[in-house]
Amino acid sequence: xxxxxxxxxxxxxxxxxxxxxxxxxxxxxxxxxxxxxxxxxxxxxxxxxxxxxxxxxxxxxxxxxxxxxxxxxxxxxxxxxxxxxxxxxxxxxxxxxxxxxxxxxxxxxxxxxxxxxxxxxxxxxxxxxxxxxxxxxxxxxxxxxxxxxxxxxxxxxxxxxxxxxxxxxxxxxxxxxxxxxxxxxxxxxxxxxxxxxxxxxxxxxxxxxxxxxxxxxxxxxxxxxxxxxxxxxxxxxxxxxxxxxxxxxxxxxxxxxxxxxxxxxxxxxxxxxxxxxxxxxxxxxxxxxxxxxxxxxxxxxxxxxxxxxxxxxxxxxxxxxxxxxxxxxxxxxxxxxxxxxxxxxxxxxxxxxxxxxxxxxxxxxxxxxxxxxxxxxxxxxxxxxxxxxxxxxxxxxxxxxxxxxxxxxxxxxxxxxxxxxxxxxxxxxxxxxxxxxxxxxxxxxxxxxxxxxxxxxxxxxxxxxxxxxxxxxxxxxxxxxxxxxxxxxxxxxxxxxxxxxxxxxxxxxxxxxxxxxxxxxxxxxxxxxxxxxxxxxxxxxxxxxxxxxxxxxxxxxxxxxxxxxxxxxxxxxxxxxxxxxxxxxxxxxxxxxxxxxxxxxxxxxxxxxxxxxxxxxxxxxxxxxxxxxxxxxxxxxxxxxxxxxxxxxxxxxxxxxxxxxxxxxxxxxxxxxxxxxxxxxxxxxxxx
Amino acid sequence: xxxxxxxxxxxxxxxxxxxxxxxxxxxxxxxxxxxxxxxxxxxxxxxxxxxxxxxxxx
Numbered sequence: 184x185x186x187x188x189x190x191x192x193x194x195x196x197x198x199x200x201x202x203x204x205x206x207x208x209x210x211x212x213x214x215x216x217x218x219x220x221x222x223x224x225x226x227x228x229x230x231x232x233x234x235x236x237x238x239x240x241x242x243x244x245x246x247x248x249x250x251x252x253x254x255x256x257x258x259x260x261x262x263x264x265x266x267x268x269x270x271x272x273x274x275x276x277x278x279x280x281x282x283x284x285x286x287x288x289x290x291x292x293x294x295x296x297x298x299x300x301x302x303x304x305x306x307x308x309x310x311x312x313x314x315x316x317x318x319x320x321x322x323x324x325x326x327x328x329x330x331x332x333x334x335x336x337x338x339x340x341x342x343x344x345x346x347x348x349x350x351x352x353x354x355x356x357x358x359x360x361x362x363x364x365x366x367x368x369x370x371x372x373x374x375x376x377x378x379x380x381x382x383x384x385x386x387x388x389x390x391x392x393x394x395x396x397x398x399x400x401x402x403x404x405x406x407x408x409x410x411x412x413x414x415x416x417x418x419x420x421x422x423x424x425x426x427x428x429x430x431x432x433x434x435x436x437x438x439x440x441x442x443x444x445x446x447x448x449x450x451x452x453x454x455x456x457x458x459x460x461x462x463x464x465x466x467x468x469x470x471x472x473x474x475x476x477x478x479x480x481x482x483x484x485x486x487x488x489x490x491x492x493x494x495x496x497x498x499x500x501x502x503x504x505x506x507x508x509x510x511x512x513x514x515x516x517x518x519x520x521x522x523x524x525x526x527x528x529x530x531x532x533x534x535x536x537x538x539x540x541x542x543x544x545x546x547x548x549x550x551x552x553x554x555x556x557x558x559x560x561x562x563x564x565x566x567x568x569x570x571x572x573x574x575x576x577x578x579x580x581x582x583x584x585x586x587x588x589x590x591x592x593x594x595x596x597x598x599x600x601x602x603x604x605x606x607x608x609x610x611x612x613x614x615x616x617x618x619x620x621x622x623x624x625x626x627x628x629x630x631x632x633x634x635x636x637x638x639x640x641x642x643x644x645x646x647x648x649x650x651x652x653x654x655x656x657x658x659x660x661x662x663x664x665x666x667x668x669x670x671x672x673x674x675x676x677x678x679x680x681x682x683x684x685x686x687x688x689x690x691x692x693x694x695x696x697x698x699x700x701x702x703x704x705x706x707x708x709x710x711x712x713x714x715x716x717x718x719x720x721x722x723x724x725x726x727x728x729x730x731x732x733x734x735x736x737x738x739x740x741x742x743x744x745x746x747x748x749x750x751x752x753x754x755x756x757x758x759x760x761x762x763x764x765x766x767x768x769x770x771x772x773x774x775x776x777x778x779x780x781x782x783x784x785x786x787x788x789x790x791x792x793x794x795x796x797x798x799x800x801x802x803x804x805x806x807x808x809x810x811x812x813x814x815x816x817x818x819x820x821x822x823x824x825x826x827x828x829x830x831x832x833x834x835x836x837x838x839x840x841x842x843x844x845x846x847x848x849x850x851x852x853x854x855x856x857x858x859x860x861x862x863x864x865x866x867x868x869x870x871x
Numbered sequence: 872x873x874x875x876x877x878x879x880x881x882x883x884x885x886x887x888x889x890x891x892x893x894x895x896x897x898x899x900x901x902x903x904x905x906x907x908x909x910x911x912x913x914x915x916x917x918x919x920x921x922x923x924x925x926x927x928x929x
Binding site for chain 2: 259260261262264266267269270273274277278279280281282283350354357361393394395398399400401402405455456459460464467468471517518522524525527528531532663664667668670671674729733
């Protein structure tokens with residue numbers, strides 16, 4: 184009887200998922216309530232988790248709780264430690280959740296809510312969560328080995344080296360693009376700039392507090408840090424209203440970019456306990472808290488989506504980034520559906536802490552579903568804005584015009600009415616001088632979040648606080664990624680140079696620290712400044728480049744996963760990772776091809792360079808703009824080269840993988856699984 | 872009420888895990904040491920060295 188009831192409940196969930204997906208897909212012409220999106224997503228996730236992921240866990244991976252995990256076999260009280268399933272779930276989710284699933288969907292909303300929403304749900308269930316789960320499983324069966332080590336062992340040395348180089352290059356682009364998101368969010372905003380600047384002394388105070396005054400009291404210290412950050416938001420309001428202080432904190436994009444670059448250098452070179460670690464603690468707690476608040480807020484407010492299912496920009500002429508739904512919607516959503524970076528986490532700390540093999544099911548697959556749900560919430564927050572407001576905030580001056588009047592005329596002519604008065608009132612409500620041309624996704628996400636939070640209580644009077652709270656939340660953990668990423672890049676570079684000259688390999692050797700930190704900072708700083716200078720807003724070039732890079736890293740992870748499944752079962756279950764791999768390769772290679780070779784200047788880097796060169800050659804560029812135009816031409820060509828390098832690197836891994844697969848299928852290559860030997864588990868689940 | 876208490880304990884345990892407090896207690900137990908400023912500094916230095924060689928997720 185129980186079995187029949189369970190079947191009926193799951194059938195009802197499946198019908199509800201199908202009904203809601205059909206509802207959001209077929210609705211046209213009137214606003215749709217966000218409850219449809221939430222229900223469609225949650226029901227689809229439940230079906231994917233209960234049936235597809237369980238099938239993979241039971242049939243393909245043959246997870247076995249009687250087999251000891253690395254946490255039990257290698258238990259050392261540090262990295263290897265059996266951990267409660269739900270605690271590790273939260274730990275893993277906190278590690279994979281970054282700005283990507285928040286910013287990507289906001290940018291992709293320019294196509295309307297439907298394309299992005301469908302890809303976030305479907306992509307996570309059959310792609311992203313599968314990648315995370317299989318890599319976590321593979322690493323867990325190999326004593327917690329990293330993706331690079333597994334690539335080297337399962338595919339070959341070429342694959343391993345290429346994977347490492349790919350990660351380094353991707354990080355350079357990632358740090359530049361998220362730096363640009365922060366710069367655009369704080370540009371001309373004394374309130375926001377003061378709040379974020381204040382988080383630095385607060386982090387240093389926390390570092391000293393933890394190191395000398397109350398060692399080990401991380402939660403206590405984080406609560407104090409959080410209260411100080413909230414105080415700094417109120418302080419930011421006073422600064423913005425002060426005629427003497429406001430000009431000091433009203434910075435241009437270029438000044439902010441330089442400040443972020445200098446910050447990145449010092450954060451990378453300073454002792455980690457002083458700035459990076461306390462900031463990391465604080466940002467992790469704030470991130471989890473705000474995601475929870477947003478979820479509760481959306482369930483409570485149930486906002487209506489003002490953006491249509493499809494906008495006119497499905498034709499590729501979008502103001503935020505150029506290009507059609509295929510392939511650009513998919514690379515823009517990026518981490519909300521599938522993220523290559525997750526494979527680094529799934530083969531990092533988490534596999535060393537899993538107590539029982541079956542725990543990998545909720546931790547590996549389930550955490551990605553939760554991340555996908557964060558992306559759905561970001562999509563709802565963006566689409567809950569009036570379309571005219573959404574486009575006025577996110578469109579660069581180079582597309583809609585420099586003045587507010589020109590911008591509203593252009594946006595209204597697209598069929599999304601908005602007035603200068605609407606925008607001025609909204610800017611005044613959130614305590615900003617203007618909200619025009621605030622590209623990058625963060626300000627519009629903050630606006631959407633502020634509206635949702637304000638509707639739960641306080642209304643318009645508290646909108647400014649929530650807007651700056653949301654900006655603080657986004658900037659806080661983006662800056663943590665910048666300083667941690669710069670540090671990691673420095674280590675990778677030192678490690679690489681150390682192969683040729685030993686002292687460089689020592690991470691404490693000061694000349695090496697300074698030179699490699701500067702090299703990494705200059706690398707991403709160059710692209711950041713390129714984005715700030717770009718008249719098309721920077722996001723148009725850099726976000727697709729980041730999306731391509733991130734999805735190519737996912738392709739690398741899926742190559743490793745496919746190789747492992749092929750070695751385990753022959754061709755029988757290869758489709759599980761091969762289908763998302765083929766899709767990713769198709770999407771990323773198409774996007775890369777278009778970004779390099781498209782004849783449309785807003786899409787193709789080379790076409791844009793040629794267009795600018797023609798303007799120069801024909802003497803249509805003013806004398807004072809010649810140098811700037813030459814730099815723009817160089818940057819477009821550089822972006823084309825970087826994009827080409829990404830494709831070459833991944834093609835190398837793909838070809839190497841295909842060589843291995845062919846050898847296995849022909850029987851000319853030994854099928855050698857590098858799993859650690861079976862050790863019976865002595866661990867009682869209740870004891871964890 | 873019992874479930875609520877269990878849930879609260881789980882949330883606190885998660886926060887302590889994220890804040891490295893659980894790991895520190897395990898470190899003290901594993902090495903048979905007691906809490907002190909020097910011990911926390913030794914533990915956190917080692918932990919941060921291992922943690923910040925890995926990229927953070929985007």
